[in-house]
Amino acid sequence: MKIYGPYKGKDGRLRCVVIYEDGKRKTVSYPRLLMENYLKRNLLPEEDVHHIDGDVLNNDICNLELINHSDHCRKHSIKYTNDVIVSCIYCGKEFTLTPKQQRGLFNRRNEKVGPFCSRTCSGKYGADVQRAAK
Numbered sequence: 009m010k011i012y013g014p015y016k017g018k019d020g021r022l023r024c025v026v027i028y029e030d031g032k033r034k035t036v037s038y039p040r041l042l043m044e045n046y047l048k049r050n051l052l053p054e055e056d057v058h059h060i061d062g063d064v065l066n067n068d069i070c071n072l073e074l075i076n077h078s079d080h081c082r083k084h085s086i087k088y089t090n091d092v093i094v095s096c097i098y099c100g101k102e103f104t105l106t107p108k109q110q111r112g113l114f115n116r117r118n119e120k121v122g123p124f125c126s127r128t129c130s131g132k133y134g135a136d137v138q139r140a141a142k
Contacts, residue, residue: 014038021064039067043074056080096125098133 013024022038039057044050046069051057058075059066075083091104103125124130 011041022067039064039072042067042069043072047074054078058083094123096123096129097121098124098129101125101129 009029010027011024012027014022015024017023023035024038024041026034026036026041028034037057039059040051043057051074054077056075056077058073058080060071060073063071091106092110093102094105095102103123105123109123121133122130124133
């Protein structure tokens with residue numbers, strides 16, 4: 009088995025490419041590879057590696073913990089369990105985002121803007137951007 013990396017992915021996390029004896033390639037999370045090496049066994053599919061301090065670049069073995077996948081998801085979803093008060097980026101009005109709206113806004117990987125308090129503010133913002141581009 010050969011291991012290449014680690015390299016940083018688009019999301020900022022470290023990964024490695026593993027090439028097995030039969031020629032198959034697999035991209036693996038660097039912290040997962042470290043934990044497998046530390047435990048001297050392959051991790052089960054339902055096992056995840058969690059960064060204790062929340063810094064995904066701190067891959068020191070004392071900052072990594074083995075955790076069940078469902079517990080890991082639950083631990084990271086805590087930030088979306090309460091309503092949050094935010095300001096509209098167009099008019100400045102304060103309004104409340106529900107947890108469902110927060111997931112839609114903050115999990116975007118593309119370059120969308122927001123939050124807006126209404127469709128009216130969103131439309132006015134878009135018109136201003138188009139006018140400025142001309």
